[in-house]
Amino acid sequence: MKIQHIIHENQLGLLFQQGSFGLEKESQRVTADGAIVTTPHPAVFGNRRYHPYIQTDFAESQLELITPPTKKLEDTFRWLSVIHEVVQRSLPEEEYIFPLSMPAGLPAEEQIRVAQLDNPEDVAYREYLVKIYGKNKQMVSGIHYNFQLSPDLITRLFRLQNEYQSAVDFQNDLYLKMAKNFLRYQWILLYLLAATPTVESAYFKDGSPLAKGQFVRSLRSSQYGYVNDPEINVSFDSVEKYVESLEHWVSTGKLIAEKEFYSNVRLRGAKKAREFLTTGIQYLEFRLFDLNPFEIYGISLKDAKFIHVFALFMIWMDHTADQEEVELGKARLAEVAFEHPLEKTAYAVEGELVLLELLSMLEQIGAEPELFEIVKEKLTQFTDPSKTVAGRLVRAIEQAGSDQQLGAQLAQQYKAQAFERFYALSAFDNMELSTQALLFDVIQKGIHTEILDENDQFLCLKYGDHIEYVKNGNMTSHDSYISPLIMENKVVTKKVLQKAGFNVPQSVEFTSLEKAVASYALFENRAVVIKPKSTNYGLGITIFQQGVQNREDFAKALEIAFREDKEVMVEDYLVGTEYRFFVLGDETLAVLLRVPANVVGDSVHSVAELVAMKNDHPLRGDGSRTPLKKIALGEIEQLQLKEQGLTIDSIPAKDQLVQLRANSNISTGGDSIDMTDEMHESYKQLAVGITKAMGAAVCGVDLIIPDLKQPATPNLTSWGVIEANFNPMMMMHIFPYAGKSRRLTQNVIKMLFPELE
């Protein structure tokens, strides 16, 4: 199987580097001191029967986090990050994720509960494992790395070779080559990445085999880890032999099921091994990896990339390990696993040789410079074991006092990190906050999520066979298409609402400045707002709150509006406060008051200082990556201060309200205040009615109300509707500056998936 040659001849280097990736990461939930908890798997994660991302492995305390298959390792790590942030923020306050593979603070055996899955067989299997291996060994955690070559590559390679007649045979032997060479050279990865140098002695039934203060590279990959009886010998010589030997051990009862065979490489893509004979091996699962406690997610992207090219090299090399060489590889693994982490390995020469050849492969397949750097860095670790993960770890354990103490410290640090920007998902921070909030909730609940277009905030959600598409967090199939079209057009919106009997301020549209000015008599003494038909940023708007008093002011305001649009509206101005009602279906779920940017004096600090203090609020930032925007102190703000007889250096009196803006937009530093519970029910009902008149399922309704405590009456002095929005920025309600947070994304999920428990 001369893969190397074909790839080179046919310039397939790029295709060779393509593939699919997926990680499964186990870890224990622990208390602040690093001891394993005895609490059940948190109910907030929905049901493990279907959860695609958050599962439990052996024990109820043992989280298993699963990334969906992706084409790029960068994306795998984004998912790993998202799932971690969801889990960290959803755990009980006093619980943490333990960053080390070997358990610490093990509860008494009877207190370790196997995972309480719905399926009785799954529970029975775990009970069986307890009998065979004991509970403690099952509590060891690690990372499984799934890798699939590009199917397109395999097809091309098959077409370009002339050794095989059958495509399935070719594919099987290709993956088997990778598996066998991996087993032969896996000790290299162990040397570089192992991270289980010690464990508390309670872990061992018959006392610790390690001398006091003794460290090894990997307990987990040693005979003290979770491994099969050495008698269980499964052949990788051919798929046929693999199937036969595996079925043999199951039929003799030495294995309860095929899945009890714990090789460091598993052939994947079928429910039963026998299927490989007809459908082919689809991908491999590498199960060798200890959690890297120095990485917040247990593994670094660089190491994942290293593992990828290492796996590629396993088929690149001309030689294919035979069964004897596989056994040699396993023996070498066991040996290296028990070496001291700070000592050079016995096989450094072989390791260096392999990595040098790997570098030459990278050269030939036109790999990115980063990959060379990664491999070269690993190469240095053969001369300097202190740079390996295990090497660094023993020093860190010594410094912390114990593995448990180190784990506890890091667990706390990582959890705190996950809360730093609690309103966002770091890996999807380029998306809108509302969509990030929805993503958080669907991943938490276990709804299968695909990001169809990141820049366009387009998600595909799936529960069972039920598919829903969502854009911007709340645009769904539940709205009729005509609704946003109506809402997009203020004139049409108004006509529709008026027909339906809602209080709409009257307005007149003009397309010519001259005609508009000539209509002065129609508006004299009326409180009106003059605005361009289609600006959304408050530009060109003039308000005559006391009524239009003279033709000159009127003409001036029209002129300003016409600068922004060809069409201008002169509209009744309503006296009162504007509230945003968020309606979903038959219910107003949230009411928000937006207050113009302001600070309140304390007789001590200057305006500039008060602004700086207010801007320290965790929700304030640039306004796109944060729910609220920092207050600026630009020209407009300084003019506003001047009107109040203030400068940025003035020291306002205690409780003096200092306005920094006239407009209440959040995007200019305004405050958002939840008023849902304060608002009289009658207005909430009106907002629902308005939403229905728009034909919408989700709608943001802006009402002007003079007194939110008084019930609504039918005329314009009691309330009026200003606008209806089909993309109503749920984020404002989820992360208000003051008042209660309203997790609207959960309501969107309920609307989309009413069948979800």
Place this chain on the structure above:
Amino acid sequence: MKIQHIIHENQLGLLFQQGSFGLEKESQRVTADGAIVTTPHPAVFGNRRYHPYIQTDFAESQLELITPPTKKLEDTFRWLSVIHEVVQRSLPEEEYIFPLSMPAGLPAEEQIRVAQLDNPEDVAYREYLVKIYGKNKQMVSGIHYNFQLSPDLITRLFRLQNEYQSAVDFQNDLYLKMAKNFLRYQWILLYLLAATPTVESAYFKDGSPLAKGQFVRSLRSSQYGYVNDPEINVSFDSVEKYVESLEHWVSTGKLIAEKEFYSNVRLRGAKKAREFLTTGIQYLEFRLFDLNPFEIYGISLKDAKFIHVFALFMIWMDHTADQEEVELGKARLAEVAFEHPLEKTAYAVEGELVLLELLSMLEQIGAEPELFEIVKEKLTQFTDPSKTVAGRLVRAIEQAGSDQQLGAQLAQQYKAQAFERFYALSAFDNMELSTQALLFDVIQKGIHTEILDENDQFLCLKYGDHIEYVKNGNMTSHDSYISPLIMENKVVTKKVLQKAGFNVPQSVEFTSLEKAVASYALFENRAVVIKPKSTNYGLGITIFQQGVQNREDFAKALEIAFREDKEVMVEDYLVGTEYRFFVLGDETLAVLLRVPANVVGDSVHSVAELVAMKNDHPLRGDGSRTPLKKIALGEIEQLQLKEQGLTIDSIPAKDQLVQLRANSNISTGGDSIDMTDEMHESYKQLAVGITKAMGAAVCGVDLIIPDLKQPATPNLTSWGVIEANFNPMMMMHIFPYAGKSRRLTQNVIKMLFPELE
């Protein structure tokens, strides 16, 4: 009631000129020779039970066209135009609309069928009229002019006066003043606008009262017209007296119902006159007007504006006519009606005086210059009767030979005019052709139509209580909001269709030119199209039909695409022909082939001449106001010719196909060819499935198919889907260059109003 003073003092001139307007225009359907038809009211106009625009008056042959109330007379005339164009184009080929008020070619009495309305009472009422007045008088047609003052004006006037305590009384007396003064001075309008100088003698039971060759101004307004028994005397002194006297005549049986009272002014806005006492008169109906045969719609906009200001003047003047003066006015009307049209009227001095005062009113209310011109023009007609409508008419009748001959000529001319741009509605020509087609169909069928926003193609349709909003002719509540969002995004569209199992060309997206070029190996030898992610105009697209042959061409094409967008797609290129499938619900209603601009040689004409000949096609024009676009002969076309070894002066051989464009867009002169009946059913089903996968009710699906006669097979060589459009330009299918027209707008109506017969 000193209206004039209040308006002046308070600068209410503009508000005074605001109001609502509506016209009802009767006319007879006739054959080509002007004789009244005996055919039933065309079934294509739906049911008269609810039709808001197209009704019958007395007889089955007598159309009554009704404009909806509008705020501007310009809009009234747009509706009048639209309704006329709908009627003219819907009439049987051999039928016309007679442009004269007096009937011609009257059928024998027994052949005149009264209107066959659903409601038996309506039919019974007409049968009663036949007994009292005979059928012929009922066949006279005219125009009724409905006018309402701005309610805002009335409220303001009421507030500013101190004579009345009750707003209803004030409003009633205001309208009564207008009514009484109108009756006093109506003869002026008659003099200027009358147009019934003669009628065939068959019209009269007892022979014509006119001497041979005698013409009068208005037979219709004389005792020979359709008027009540002179005994029926209804007082306009006060609403109370009006109600009492009217009820008196009904109770004594002299009138069968209040509606049998045929005053030239009717008080309107209530089912029974008595209601006016509590709710007030809402508007007036002026019934004086003969059809003006020189106007395509029976009345000119200028005359309508004249009637408006004339009516305003009736309340502007300080004096209010008493009952005696009303009677004087009626007598003067009868007298002027019987004057010879070419003779000066006996009351010219009064007429001139009134119009001079009217001019002074216009001055004071700041009227537009146009209105002064109109009134001044009328003023000259008192010295020159030949310029009145009746004056012009007698000359035209003499020239044509008879009133019937003149009517027949004009009827044919007006019908031909309505067909000149048969694909458009002249009055709404600023709207898209698809929306115009929908407007045509809904007006024809009698669905109540409101144009919410013209520029935005936004309609509100109503049948009974059932309201539907439509944008762009096919965007409705039947589509879910997420569908257009999916279709707007090519990447998302593709992912959704792929998930649903449709043949989608594979594609890869790039955001960097460098990375894209580096991926050359992935595309080598593959037939691909390279295009920017979101351009719709064909810009930046390169097609490698024979596969990508070398890295340089590949890089160049990418560079061109990246000039148009930050994201570029490299996509499988399908071999075959692109067809557009229009799907509505469960059915593919139309299939269209778009062919690049071309001409076919005849061995005689040059390319330039062939293009000119092809451009003469009635559907070709600028492409926005016409269904097809004229072929240009610009740089691109000449380059295309050059590639074929031709110039614009070449004379192509007979049947030689000359390509003028490479792209098939209609907007660059392409031909549209209906292929609905030619397309194999299997592809139509696929298009329906694709539409359903998009969650859409209406969708334009672009498929590439190598052979439209062969049934579809499941792979990409048989067919592939290119795009799905949520705004699929129905117009292309309704007005194809070749093949059958598919009236899709009617299917949209059926979808929206399935309850409609």
